[in-house]
Amino acid sequence: MSDIKILLNFDRNGKTHTLDDYTQRGGYQALKQKIPQLTPAQIVQEVKTSNIRGRGGAGFPAGLKWSFLAKDTGKPVYLICNADEGEPGTFKDRLIMEENPHQLIEGIILTSYAINAKQAFIYIRGEYGLSYRRIKAAVDEAYATGLLGEKIPGTDYVPNIVVHRGAGAYVVGDETGLMNSIEGKKGFTRIKPPFPAVAGLYDCPTIINNVETLASVPWIVQNGGEAYKAIGTEKSTGTKLISVSGHIRKPGVYEITMGYPFREFLKNECGGIVGGRKLKAVIPGGSSTPVLKPEEVENMTLDYESIQAAGSSLGSGGMIIIAEGTCMVRLLKILADFYHHESCGQCTPCREGTGWLAQIITRIENGKGRPEDLEEIPRISRFIYGYTICPLGDAACGPVDSFLKKFRNEFEEHIEKQRCPYGEKFTRFQELSK
Ligand SMILES: Cc1cc2nc3c(=O)[nH]c(=O)nc-3n(C[C@H](O)[C@H](O)[C@H](O)COP(=O)(O)O)c2cc1C
Numbered sequence: 001m002s003d004i005k006i007l008l009n010f011d012r013n014g015k016t017h018t019l020d021d022y023t024q025r026g027g028y029q030a031l032k033q034k035i036p037q038l039t040p041a042q043i044v045q046e047v048k049t050s051n052i053r054g055r056g057g058a059g060f061p062a063g064l065k066w067s068f069l070a071k072d073t074g075k076p077v078y079l080i081c082n083a084d085e086g087e088p089g090t091f092k093d094r095l096i097m098e099e100n101p102h103q104l105i106e107g108i109i110l111t112s113y114a115i116n117a118k119q120a121f122i123y124i125r126g127e128y129g130l131s132y133r134r135i136k137a138a139v140d141e142a143y144a145t146g147l148l149g150e151k152i153p154g155t156d157y158v159p160n161i162v163v164h165r166g167a168g169a170y171v172v173g174d175e176t177g178l179m180n181s182i183e184g185k186k187g188f189t190r191i192k193p194p195f196p197a198v199a200g201l202y203d204c205p206t207i208i209n210n211v212e213t214l215a216s217v218p219w220i221v222q223n224g225g226e227a228y229k230a231i232g233t234e235k236s237t238g239t240k241l242i243s244v245s246g247h248i249r250k251p252g253v254y255e256i257t258m259g260y261p262f263r264e265f266l267k268n269e270c271g272g273i274v275g276g277r278k279l280k281a282v283i284p285g286g287s288s289t290p291v292l293k294p295e296e297v298e299n300m301t302l303d304y305e306s307i308q309a310a311g312s313s314l315g316s317g318g319m320i321i322i323a324e325g326t327c328m329v330r331l332l333k334i335l336a337d338f339y340h341h342e343s344c345g346q347c348t349p350c351r352e353g354t355g356w357l358a359q360i361i362t363r364i365e366n367g368k369g370r371p372e373d374l375e376e377i378p379r380i381s382r383f384i385y386g387y388t389i390c391p392l393g394d395a396a397c398g399p400v401d402s403f404l405k406k407f408r409n410e411f412e413e414h415i416e417k418q419r420c421p422y423g424e425k426f427t428r429f430q431e432l433s434k
């Protein structure tokens with residue numbers, strides 16, 4: 001793996017979250033050296049050239065999104081940093097907020113300047129207590145030292161950031177739900193179009209980007225879009241944070257260069273599978289991305305194209321490694337319960353469908369499944385896909401369909417034996433690591 005580190009370019013010394021430490025590491029140099037040399041339009045162009053794709057899950061090119069902003073509307077423009085990070089398996093933004101919050105703030109200032117935002121917001125997942133405290137303290141430091149709230153030297157632009165804490169709803173990670181939440185409304189998602197870049201927060205043009213996307217901006221501005229583009233693969237440029245959990249020796253957050261082989265990642269960074277067990281499955285990009293079997297990840301590399309070719313998606317980079325001995329029905333039950341619990345209930349297919357899916361999968365796991373359940377599950381899923389307001393409905397079906405397709409024999413065995421063949425054994429990490 002190439003050694004380049006853009007987001008985790010520090011040794012943890014307990015102080016990396018402070019302004020002093022960040023400045024000593026060369027922080028705020030992009031802001032101080034490159035502005036006003038670079039006009040807002042030039043910064044947008046550098047980010048476009050870098051071809052960085054949004055790290056929140058959908059992988060939409062950031063520079064392109066910025067250029068969609070409605071122009072001359074007479075309304076203010078807003079920037080929102082999406083720090084809601086609620087997808088099971090995903091915990092990479094948390095590390096940036098806890099350990100490197102000033103890099104995120106610098107990225108937000110540069111982006112605000114580039115898109116001429118009147119006001120920026122950081123919307124933090126409610127359960128992330130330390131992230132909130134670190135970000136709040138870093139924003140306070142930035143105000144106290146004039147990095148925020150005062151004109152950027154050589155310009156008339158004044159950056160401002162408001163930190164907003166969520167209240168624990170996964171669906172509010174969706175950009176439209178998030179905007180409603182900031183507006184003080186119930187966290188219901190909105191139908192698109194209009195897209196936020198045209199009519200977003202308070203009906204004004206709004207750009208929403210993920211923490212990791214925005215924290216990459218200082219490096220791009222400092223080193224240039226071409227330099228960023230030279231890292232990684234042709235279509236997946238730069239580095240990516242992977243938060244990896246499950247049955248591995250070294251769970252955590254790793255910054256990899258796009259294109260890094262999965263097998264090397266599993267061996268080198270993850271330290272292999274606990275208990276010397278074999279790999280059974282991989283959820284590569286957060287719980288909504290389809291599960292992959294060992295033969296599908298054999299030659300897979302960690303980038304958008306390769307994971308897509310393997311049949312799944314890089315998503316947010318929240319990887320879950322599953323070892324032999326794990327009951328896939330029980331695992332799916334946990335995921336199905338999550339999506340049912342998090343459905344906001346606005347649309348019938350998702351509100352009812354996720355509940356039915358969770359009920360049926362639970363029934364199978366509890367030894368009360370019926371053969372016809374295996375036809376009922378995909379039928380319900382078909383009525384959810386594409387018939388909902390927001391992608392949560394589709395996200396709920398991703399694991400259901402792929403688990404059933406790839407591990408159908410386990411569902412059949414549960415129904416045939418009228419019990420879970422795994423029992424309590426080997427389904428928990430502690431058991432497996434013995
Ligand atoms: C149910 C749901 C939850 C989401 N949660 C998050 C999240 O926690 N963080 C995030 O950045 N994007 C999340 N997204 C994606 C956002 O809607 C949006 O695409 C993203 O913040 C854009 O940032 P990016 O272009 O930098 O990736 C979620 C989407 C859905 C449908």
Ligand code: SF4
Nearest residue numbers: 344346347350388390
């Ligand atoms: S898909 Fe589900 S979460 Fe999204 S709006 Fe509909 S009910 Fe709510």
